[in-house]
Amino acid sequence: MTCTLGEVKNRADFIIYWGGNPAECHPRHFTKYTIMQKGKFVPNRKARTMVLVDIRETPSAKASDIFLQITPGKDFEVITTLRALVKGQRVNLDLVAETGLTIEQLQDLVDRMKKARFGVLFFGMGLSMTRGKHMNSAAVLALAAEMNAFTKFVAMPMRGHGNVTGADVVLRYTTGYPFGINMCRGYPRFNPGEFSTVDLLVRGDNDAALILGADPGATMPQPGIDHLARIPTIVLDPKVTHTSRLSRVHITTAATGISAPGTVYRMDEIPLPLRPPLKSPYPSDEEVIRRIHQAVAKRPGWRPTLNGKAMR
C-alpha cells in the first residue's frame, strides 16, 4: 500500500522514516515532498509529526519530532510488537526490552499512528538490507496494510542509486520480475539469491559481464570484484569508475540527463523525462547498446536448424 509523493505532500500529517537518513541520503526529500512542504490539506510544519526510527542519531534526527533509537538488528521485533499493539494483543515485555525501546514509547507511537489522518512510513536500507532483510520489508508493509483498518496509512521504500526504480519497472513489464532474472533457457526465470548479480559474481557463474549505469566494483563483496576482473567485463559509463578500472573495455558514453535524453523513474514509480542541457561528443548508452545488438544480430545464431531453417 503506497502512493505517489504528491499524496504525502498534500495529506500526510504523520511521517515515519525508518532505517534511513534522508537529511544526508535524500537531501531533497524533506523540502520537496514531506515535512517542509505546504500541502493542500496540511498548512505547515506544525501540522505534521515526523518520527525517525534508527539505530544511531543521524543528522535526520534534528528534523524529527520524535526519535526512537533501537538496538541494531531488532527492527523485525519492533515492527512485530507494533503490529500486535495495533491489534490490541498482548506483548512479551522481556522481548520489548531487548529492542532498546520501552512499551510506553511503542504504545505512544501506535496511538499517534491511529490518530493520524494520513500516515506514511518511509523505510530505507537500514531496514531492508540489515538482519532480516526482506522479512523486515514484508513486516513493515504488513503493518501499514493493517493500519488501514483504523486510518489511511501507506508505506514506501526510500530507493536511491540513480534510476534503479526505472530498471525495476522495465524488467517487470518485459519479463514479469523486477531483478535476479536468468534468460539462459530463452525465457525469464526469477530466483533472488541464485540469479541476482552479487550471487552470480561471488559464485563465479558468469563468463562475461556488461555493466550499465552501475559501479559494482565499488560496492560488491571482494570475491565478486575479483571475478569481474577475471572475466571480460565491459563498462558503459561517462566517467572512470572502480569497475571501469578493472574492466577489459570501457566505452565512454554521454551522461544521461546532462548530455543525453532519457526517462528516469522517481521512487514512487512516476516517470520523468530528462532533457539534456548540453551536447556530448560521446554516444548515449542507448545508442551503444543498439549498435552492439545490431552487430550481435548479424552473427549466426546458436539455435539448432533444420533444413537451413531455425527450429521452433
Add this chain to the structure above:
Amino acid sequence: MLRITGGKVFDPANGIDGQVKDICISDGRIVSEFDGGRTIDATGMIVFPGGVDIHTHVAGAALNFARGLTPENQRAAAPFLHSPERRAGIGGPTPTTFATGYLYAGMGYTTVMEAAVPVLSAKHTHEELRDTPIVDKACLLLMANNEIVLDLLESGEIERAKQVVGWLIWAAKTYGIKAVNPGGVAAWKWGEDAKQLFEPVHGYNTLTPANIISGLAGIVDDLGLPHPVHLHCNNLGAPGNVDTTIETMKVLEGRRAHMAHLQFHAYGGDDWHTMRSEAPRLAAYFNSQPNLTADAGAILFGDAVTITADGPWQHLLYQLTGRKWGNIDVENETGCGIVPYTYKGSNLVNAVQWAVGLELLLLIDDPWRLHLTTDHPNGACFWRYPEIIHLLMNADYRKECIKKLPPKALKRITLMDLDREYSLYEIAIITSAGPARAMGMPRKGHLGVGADADITIYNQNPDGVMMFRYPRYVIKGGTVVVEEGDILHRDEGHEFVVRPVFDPKIEDFLRPLFQQVYTMSFDNYPVEAERVHGMQVSELPGTPRQPQSNP
C-alpha cells in the same frame, strides 16, 4: 496483397451472415477487387473481423505493480521462448507486454482498449503499449476522481471543467475518459468511500457522485469524443448494488454512456450470505435504455488478479480474503488496488457471480450493446474468452456446468431457465463489431471496403473452446501474423488518440494550480507525442454528438 477465398464470412456490421465471399486486401485495407498476391483458401472455414476488446488492463503502473506483487503466478505460467520471430515473456494472469500481444493475436484479437490510465503515469502506460506487439491500442483516462475537475464541478464551472478535460485527454494521449467509482476514490484518500449516489463526497460540500457522473457524461458529449463516458459504477461487487447501478443509469438521463463490467454491478441481497443475482432486473432496465452500451465483465472459476482504480473496494477484498494487497494512490487523480483472487465453483458468492455474467449476456437482447469481456485480469484472463463463447453457444454444456454449482446457489440465480444460444453471427457482434462501434472506430470490427484488414479465420468446430482458442489464420493490417498457431511476424500496432478541441489558454489556469498540488513540473506533465508508438490522431470537430442508434 492477399485474397481470402471460399470462407464463410460473418461480418455483422455489413449484414453478412455466413455467406461464402472473397475478401481482398491491399495496403493493409480491405478493397473491392485485387489481382495477384497470395491467396488463402479458406474453404470450409469461418471468417470473422479481428476481435476488439473494449475493456482490459494490459499495461500501466497498476498492472506492473501487480506483476511485481505476484511472482508466484509468473512462475506457474506458460513461458514464451525467445526465438528469431518472438521476444521472450511470461503468460499467466498478468502477462508481460510481449506475451500480451502474442496471446491476444493468437486468439484472433487485433484491437484492445487499456481501460485505466492516470495522467501522471500515462508516459509509463505508453511505454508498455509500445512493447505490446501486433495489436492496435487505445487508452482511457481516469477522470472521476481528478481533484482539479471535481473542484470545478463542485463550483459549477462546467465550461472550464470541459476545457480541462479536453486538455488532459490530449496531454495524456488517450482516447476517452473512464469514471471509476465517481468520488469514491477521492474519498479513499481519507480512507472513506462513496456509496450513496446523492450524498456529498467526503471532503466536498455539495458534490455528489451523481453530479460527477452527469457532469462528465455531458462533457464527453460536448467534446464530441468518439467513445462515451466509460463508467465503473459506485458500489462495485457489493451485495445489493443493483439499485446503485440502475440509479446511475437514470442519472444519465438519456446521455450516452458505456457501463463497464456490468456483472460486478448486478447483485441483490443484503450481505454475502443473502447475495443473489439481479441480472434479470438489470437486463430489463438496460434493454429499455438505447443510449447505453455495456461490457459483461464475466468471471470464470480459477485464479485471477483483481486490479482496479477502486481503492476502497480492494481494501475490503483484502480484509475478506486475507491475501496480498497492493494499493497505490496517485496524487490528485486516482488510486488503485490489487488483490490476487481465486474464484471457486464451490463458493456461493463466486457461483452467483459466474451465473450473473452469463445471465446478462443471455438476457440483454441487443448483442450490439453488450460486449464480451472479463475485465481482464479481474474476472478471468482475456485468453479464456473462448470458454465463455462456448458457454454462450451451447445451452446443454451450460446446464452441465450449472449442475456442478452448490445447490444453495441455484436458488439465487436464473441461469438454468435460459435456453438462448448465441449464433456465430452474434458472437462476431459481441467480440468485434459491437465493441468497435461503441469505441467509435469506423475502420475496426468489420470487413467492408475501406476497413483495416484485421481478419481472423477459424476452423469450424462444434467445440467453441477449440475453435476460438486456436484460429487457423490471423491477419493484422493485411499481414498474416498467426498461421497454425505460430506468430509469424512482429508488427508493432498503432495507438489511437483523440485530440479534442480546447482553448489553449486553459494552461494559464492549470499551471499555477498544478505547481501547488503536484510534485512535478507542469512542463513535464504531458506525454510527448514521440513517446506514443505509431500514434494515429483523430481530430475532433467539437460538435455535440447524438446518442448512437443501433440497428
